Structures are given as C-alpha cells and as structure tokens.
Amino acid sequence: MPSEGRCWETLQALRSSDKGRLCYYRDWLLRGEDVLEECMSLPKLSSYSGWVVEHVLPHMQENQPVSETLPSSASASALDQPSFVPKSPDTSSAFSPASPATPDGTKGKDESQHTESMVLQSSRGIKVEGCIRMYELAHRMKGAEGLRQWQEEQERKVRALSEMASEQLKRFDEWKELKQHKEYQDLREVMEKSSREALGHQEKLKAEHRHRAKILNLKLREAEQQRVKQAELERLRKEEGQVRLRALYALQEEMLQLSQQLDASEQHKGLLKVDLAAFQTRGNQLCSLISGIIRASSESGCPTAESQAEAERALQEMRDLLMNLGQEITRACEDKRRQDEEEAQVKLQEAQMQQGPEAHKEPPATSQGPGGKQNEDLQVKVQDITMQWYQQLQDASMQCVLTFEGLTNSKDSQAKKIKMDLQKAATIPVSQISTIAGSKLKEIFDKIHSLLSGKPVQSGGRSVSVTLNPQGLDFVQYKLAEKFVKQGEEEVASHHEAAFPIAVVASGIWELHPRVGDLILAHLHKKCPYSVPFYPTFKEGMALEDYQRMLGYQVKDSKVEQQDNFLKRMSGMIRLYAAIIQLRWPYGNRQEIHPHGLNHGWRWLAQILNMEPLSDVTATLLFDFLEVCGNALMKQYQVQFWKMLILIKEDYFPRIEAITSSGQMGSFIRLKQFLEKCLQHKDIPVPKGFLTSSFWRS
Numbered sequence: 001m002p003s004e005g006r007c008w009e010t011l012q013a014l015r016s017s018d019k020g021r022l023c024y025y026r027d028w029l030l031r032g033e034d035v036l037e038e039c040m041s042l043p044k045l046s047s048y049s050g051w052v053v054e055h056v057l058p059h060m061q062e063n064q065p066v067s068e069t070l071p072s073s074a075s076a077s078a079l080d081q082p083s084f085v086p087k088s089p090d091t092s093s094a095f096s097p098a099s100p101a102t103p104d105g106t107k108g109k110d111e112s113q114h115t116e117s118m119v120l121q122s123s124r125g126i127k128v129e130g131c132i133r134m135y136e137l138a139h140r141m142k143g144a145e146g147l148r149q150w151q152e153e154q155e156r157k158v159r160a161l162s163e164m165a166s167e168q169l170k171r172f173d174e175w176k177e178l179k180q181h182k183e184y185q186d187l188r189e190v191m192e193k194s195s196r197e198a199l200g201h202q203e204k205l206k207a208e209h210r211h212r213a214k215i216l217n218l219k220l221r222e223a224e225q226q227r228v229k230q231a232e233l234e235r236l237r238k239e240e241g242q243v244r245l246r247a248l249y250a251l252q253e254e255m256l257q258l259s260q261q262l263d264a265s266e267q268h269k270g271l272l273k274v275d276l277a278a279f280q281t282r283g284n285q286l287c288s289l290i291s292g293i294i295r296a297s298s299e300s301g302c303p304t305a306e307s308q309a310e311a312e313r314a315l316q317e318m319r320d321l322l323m324n325l326g327q328e329i330t331r332a333c334e335d336k337r338r339q340d341e342e343e344a345q346v347k348l349q350e351a352q353m354q355q356g357p358e359a360h361k362e363p364p365a366t367s368q369g370p371g372g373k374q375n376e377d378l379q380v381k382v383q384d385i386t387m388q389w390y391q392q393l394q395d396a397s398m399q400c401v402l403t404f405e406g407l408t409n410s411k412d413s414q415a416k417k418i419k420m421d422l423q424k425a426a427t428i429p430v431s432q433i434s435t436i437a438g439s440k441l442k443e444i445f446d447k448i449h450s451l452l453s454g455k456p457v458q459s460g461g462r463s464v465s466v467t468l469n470p471q472g473l474d475f476v477q478y479k480l481a482e483k484f485v486k487q488g489e490e491e492v493a494s495h496h497e498a499a500f501p502i503a504v505v506a507s508g509i510w511e512l513h514p515r516v517g518d519l520i521l522a523h524l525h526k527k528c529p530y531s532v533p534f535y536p537t538f539k540e541g542m543a544l545e546d547y548q549r550m551l552g553y554q555v556k557d558s559k560v561e562q563q564d565n566f567l568k569r570m571s572g573m574i575r576l577y578a579a580i581i582q583l584r585w586p587y588g589n590r591q592e593i594h595p596h597g598l599n600h601g602w603r604w605l606a607q608i609l610n611m612e613p614l615s616d617v618t619a620t621l622l623f624d625f626l627e628v629c630g631n632a633l634m635k636q637y638q639v640q641f642w643k644m645l646i647l648i649k650e651d652y653f654p655r656i657e658a659i660t661s662s663g664q665m666g667s668f669i670r671l672k673q674f675l676e677k678c679l680q681h682k683d684i685p686v687p688k689g690f691l692t693s694s695f696w697r698s
Helices: 002-016 026-031 034-040 049-062 064-069 073-080 109-117 123-268 276-300 305-354 372-377 384-403 413-431 438-452 472-494 496-512 514-527 544-550 563-580 598-609 617-637 639-659 662-681 693-697
Strands: 457-459 462-464
Touching: 123 276, 123 305, 123 544, 276 305, 384 472, 384 514, 413 438, 413 457, 413 462, 413 472, 438 457, 438 472, 438 496, 472 496, 472 514, 472 563, 496 514, 496 563, 514 563, 563 617, 598 617, 598 639, 617 639, 617 662, 639 662
Parallel strands: none
Antiparallel strands: 457 462
C-alpha cells in the first residue's frame, strides 16, 4: 500500500539520520506489544490530525528552511514516545495535502511534489507525522528554554565568579598589604633591634675605649716619665762622657806637647850616653796608645772611666819618660860643660905657651835624623809665595764678611726679609745646576749674572735685587761662592758627573765677576786646604779640635767625622777645582784668558809632588785630579806632562807606599792602576760627564 511504503521510507530516513545511527535498547519489546499491533493495523488518521493541520502546518510553511534542516531523528523519537502527544477528539480528518511531512530535508523538489500529491490514507502515518512535528516544536521550545536558562545560569555563574574573583583579589591585596606591613614591621623591629644592639655595642666599645685610653694614658705617662728619666740619665752620661772626652783631648794635647819636647831633645843626641831612639819609640807608643783610646771613645760615643784612667797612666808614664830623659840630658850637659871647660883650659894653656891664636869652634848641633835625607829632597811646608796668596784670599773673604755684617746682624724685619730673599736668589739657582740641557744651564747662568749685575730677578714669586740694600752685593757674592763650594762638597762628591756643569757656570761667573772667583778659592782653601796645597801644622797651645778642623775634618760635639766621609768630601771639592781650571763659559769672550786656567793646575800638581805625601789623602786627591783634569793637562803640556807622570810612578809612588798602611791601600792601588793604564796606552781618557758641543745644542 502506498501508506505502508511511505512509513518505511520514513523509517529508512530516520535510520539514516544522526539519531537513527544511535544505539537503542533491544528490550523495547518488554514495554508492551501494543506498538507492534499498532504497526500491523491499518493506517488511519489520528484524532490530532486536525490540530496538526491547523497549528503545525502553517507554522512549517512559514519556517520552511528551518524544517528542512531539522533532523529526521525526531520522528523516530516520536514513534518511540507516543505518550508525549496529547490526546484530542478525532476532528482532524481533513488534513491538507499541501504540506506533507518529509522525513528527509535533503530531498529534491520532485520528491516534495510527489509527496504533496499523495493522498493521506493512513491515519497512523498522519498521527506519527503530527507527533513528530509536535515533538520537534516542543523540543525546540524546550531547547530554547533550556539554552536560555543555561545562558542565564552561566551569566549568573560568571557574575558570581567575577564577584568572587574580585573579592578574592581584594582579599589577596589586603593579604599582600598585610604581609608587606608585617614584613615592614618585622624589618623595622629587626633594624631597631640591630640599632639597639649596635648602640649597646658602641657604648660598650666606648667604655672599653675609655678604659683602654685610661690605661694607655697611664702607660704613656709612665713611659714619658721613664723617657724623661732615661733622657736625664743619657744627658748626664753624655755630659760625663763629654767631660771625659775633653779630659782625654787635654791629655792627648799634653801628650803631643811632651812628644814634641821629646823630639826636640834630638839636638842633644851627641851628648847622651843612653839610646835616644828607645825614648822616642816608647814616646810614640804612648802617643799611639792615647790616640787609640780617643778613637775608640769617639766611636763608642762615651769614654769610660777606665779609658780615662789608662790615658792618665800613659801620660804619667810619658811625663816620667821625659823627666828621666831630661835628667839624662842635664847630666850629659854638665859632663859636656865640664869637659869643655877642661879642654878650654888646656887649650888656653897651650895657646899661651905657643902664643898663637886658636879659633874656638863650638861643635855644631846636628839635625840629621832618620828623615834627614828626605827633608833635603822634599819639603813639608808650602812655598812662601803660595802661602801669601792663600792668606790674601782668606783676608779678602774675612773683609767681605765684615762688610755685610750689618745686614746679617740686623734686627729689622725688613732687613731680615731682604737677606733671606737675596740668599735664596743666590743659592737656589746653583742648587738647580745638574746634568741638564745646555739651554736650561744658560737660563741659570743669566739669572745669576743678572742678580750680580744689579738687575731685578724673580725669586719665590717676588722681585729681588742687590740694590735693595747697600751691603746686598757683598752678601750675594759671598753666599754664591760659598754655595758653589758646598755643591762640590756634597753634589759632586756623590755624583762625579755634576762637577762639569757646576764648574762651567762658576767659571763663567768668575770671568765676569772676578771677586766671586776669589771668594770661591777662599772657601775652597778653607774647607779643603789640600787644594792650595797646604798641610796645616799643629802649633803649641792649639786645641786638637781646631787642628782637625784646619785639616778639613768636620767636628761636631767633639766627634770627628769618619775617614771615608772626609775623603769623599775632599774628593768632591778637588774634582770641582779640576773641572773649573779647564772649562770656560761657551758664550763668553774667547779672546780673554781663563781667570784661573790650566797653569794653576800644573802649579798645584808640581807643588803637591814637591811635598811629603800624606797617608790615604795624597793618593786620593791625585787620582781625582788626574782623572778629571789629566786629559786637558796632557793636551796642554804634552811631553812635560808625561815626564811628570813617570816621575810620579818611579819616585813618588814608593814614598806614598812607604807611609800607607795595609788598611789604606785602596786609594793608592786605584791611583797606581790608573797611571799604569795611561802610560801603557799613552793616553788619558776624557772624563765621564765632560760637556761636549752636543750638550750645548740640547
């Protein structure tokens, strides 16, 4: 039948739909057999067909696109659940064929037309179709309502979650703020606690510091008291030592006087029956003994009572020795006098008998001693003309000092200021002389020359001139000469190359201002008498310290400087002198002769070779002089100079070696090796640090 075919098509369409492919329960038959019975019965219109035609079909026509897209599975659900369709009277028998139900929305227009043309003959199909439509409508309404409720529920949940999140965020912020506040409070408490602990520790440290300071002050007070006590004891010890040292010097002075008296008894040697050499030997031993005591006391710094007692015993022995010698000389003189008287009487008688005149001759007093032969060859004293020149320079220096005495002893503050400014202006440029460039050396020379010429110069940021005081020029000349010699004593002694730049400036100033040169010589001769050459002699009544100062030694607090330091200073001054006599200021007048040239160096060398050598001193000074000035003397005097070197080697070396002890052979060996090398090579090398033409171009 057509209705049955349509039903099966509907079922087939439902089976092919999404819901038809779902799994269904197999026990649906247990719910009743009325389903099968209804399927097996003839189809007929339902009592609800009219309602479907009136209510469902118009709505389906209006929403045709929607109905086409609805799944056909709803029909199957309606078939499975017929109880959901409400029952109504059978008044829907006139169902409009214009809107038949199509199980499958995907069918074409041909199928729709075929369906519309069909005659609804089965009331069961119409009922099922109505149920499907009603179910779909109810399902849509229910779905829409559920969706709306779900949306509302979700919105409520979202709002609730948003509110809850907001509340939680507020709580989190409050909790975070509370935590930060708590951490801040904890940190503040920790800091306050640390501050309290630090303050407590600081107070404790302050208390400990005060306690330690108190203890330290007590210790310092005790140490100061102990230091004052020790200083007082040291002062007393030094005073006692100085008293003893002065006593030792007095004993040595008396010992030297007694020794001179002992040497003076040499003239009575022919009268004495005893050996005078034994007295002299013992006297020399006693002099050496007391000299050793004084030397040991000077090194230790404090003579002991035992040393003084030993020196007194030696002096007493010397007195006894001299007294015994005096007694022997007195007896010998008495014997000689009686003998002479007897001989005179005999001769007088013979003369009277012979009546002839006889010349009375007294036996001459011989002065030949162990050193007699050497005294005929060499002299000890300097030549008279040299001594007069030396004395004139010293007198000129003393006269210069007296000239500016008013400036140096002035109490006026302005005069004192002028004196200090002039002294700085004169000495500071000399202190700046070293192995610098020639241009810098010329600036220093011009500054010194301007100062001596009366021009204002800058010193210490102020303008200084010798015209500020009538005695200013004398003062500056004296201080300048003194500073040149002091540079030789200190700077040249330590750095031998510095002799040449200092010497060339001094030579240039000497040439333009001769009085400065005379003052330089006066200072040099006073500090280094060997530059004359001059060997001071010990005079009767002279203090030993004064004699040592005359020899060039520095004596401070009755202490004589060490021999090495003494030789070093003498060497520096001799090197400066040797450099001055051979150098000239390159920017000066070449037509004029050197104010103190090489002829004075030749004179110095000849005179020192004509004098007896001094142990350790002569060898040192000869080496320094020849090393600095030997090349210039060789070029100037040529053959005569080489003859003098041979004379030194053959005749003078043995004399130096004879008086040089084993501990002082260093300077002698150095001089000997230098001369032997020069004689071997027949040349004397240019001294190290000599100013060449390249120096002045720098």
